[in-house]
Amino acid sequence: EEATPDAVIDALNGVFGVHQGARAVHAKGTVLTGTFTASPEAAALSTAPHLQTGASVPVTVRFSNFAGIPTIADNDGLASPRGMAVKFKLADGSETDIVAHSFNGFPVATTNEFRQLLVALGTSKPDTPKPTPLDKFLGDHPIAKAFLTAAKPNPVSYASLPYYGVNAFKFTNKDGKATFVRYQIVPFGGEHYLSEADAKTATASYLSDEIKKRVGQGPVTFNLVAQIADAGDKVDDPSIAWPADRKTVSLGTISLTASAGDDAANPQLVFMPNAVPAGIEAADPMVADRAATYAVSFARRHP
Numbered sequence: 001e002e003a004t005p006d007a008v009i010d011a012l013n014g015v016f017g018v019h020q021g022a023r024a025v026h027a028k029g030t031v032l033t034g035t036f037t038a039s040p041e042a043a044a045l046s047t048a049p050h051l052q053t054g055a056s057v058p059v060t061v062r063f064s065n066f067a068g069i070p071t072i073a074d075n076d077g078l079a080s081p082r083g084m085a086v087k088f089k090l091a092d093g094s095e096t097d098i099v100a101h102s103f104n105g106f107p108v109a110t111t112n113e114f115r116q117l118l119v120a121l122g123t124s125k126p127d128t129p130k131p132t133p134l135d136k137f138l139g140d141h142p143i144a145k146a147f148l149t150a151a152k153p154n155p156v157s158y159a160s161l162p163y164y165g166v167n168a169f170k171f172t173n174k175d176g177k178a179t180f181v182r183y184q185i186v187p188f189g190g191e192h193y194l195s196e197a198d199a200k201t202a203t204a205s206y207l208s209d210e211i212k213k214r215v216g217q218g219p220v221t222f223n224l225v226a227q228i229a230d231a232g233d234k235v236d237d238p239s240i241a242w243p244a245d246r247k248t249v250s251l252g253t254i255s256l257t258a259s260a261g262d263d264a265a266n267p268q269l270v271f272m273p274n275a276v277p278a279g280i281e282a283a284d285p286m287v288a289d290r291a292a293t294y295a296v297s298f299a300r301r302h303p
């Protein structure tokens with residue numbers, strides 16, 4: 001079977017169930033608004049309008065838990081990795097989106113392998129004879145096994161952990177020079193996690209409650225960073241993080257200033273990882289696959 005968008009959504013539903021009106025994955029979220037202001041260094045990398053020196057554009061950000069379960073508790077194991085999706089509203093009326101999560105990597109290299117992993121997850125129950133489909137898949141895919149078993153501690157706040165765009169993009173500047181990048185979204189306040197004891201007693205909505213309270217006390221800020229590929233770094237394999245010592249360039253500051261409520265208040269919100277202006281192109285084929293799948297998820301949650 002192929003990894004058509006419908007087949008991938010069916011596979012996600014096989015893991016998490018069908019929940020009317022909800023995203024097939026990252027189903028529980030909360031939305032904030034603010035501004036993105038470009039850094040003085042960004043324009044040297046790309047002609048994209050929001051990256052020009054002095055550019056400042058409105059943003060809408062949705063923070064989310066991983067699972068495709070809209071009632072998932074914020075301290076549930078399936079709530080990680082967390083999502084951060086950013087929509088930039090450009091002056092010409094168009095939008096460009098970055099859809100990132102709180103893990104520097106992805107379990108598999110391709111969309112079809114992702115579907116296979118989801119099918120293995122969905123068909124491996126506690127009473128499935130061993131080795132289960134999941135045992136077999138993880139035996140053949142050590143990176144997926146590492147992803148699933150990596151410690152993913154509960155953050156103090158959606159604003160206290162870094163997010164990674166994972167898929168690579170090609171930036172082109174005004175001289176036609178190309179640079180391959182991956183996004184990182186780094187909280188200016190640093191990384192902070194709950195102790196295991198505090199995570200156990202946290203409430204089911206501690207993260208959405210916390211971020212609403214935090215933004216009421218002052219701007220919640222992140223550094224939008226481009227990690228720059230070296231020659232030889234693969235741009236079409238999101239399962240392999242580029243080395244941490246690669247050069248990074250700050251593209252600007254995301255400053256969130258207001259809560260826009262949870263998903264119920266934002267039913268039409270959708271982020272498309274392939275929505276990019278001139279000066280930015282997807283470099284990883286997974287980006288187009290993701291966008292096609294997100295569109296089907298959106299259509300199914302708006303029947």
Ligand code: HEM
Pocket residue numbers: 008009012022023024025026029062063064082083084085099100101106110111114164165166167238269270271286289290293294295297298301
């Ligand atoms: C082939 C790979 C992938 C598939 C098939 C996939 C599938 C999906 C689907 C179906 C949705 C729900 C979309 C909607 O209803 O609006 C979604 C949302 C999301 N995905 Fe992916 N995804 C993939 C890769 C990734 C990667 C690499 C990341 C992280 C960098 C990621 C992070 C997210 C986040 C954060 C959301 C929530 C977006 C929002 O807040 O609306 N996904 N994904």
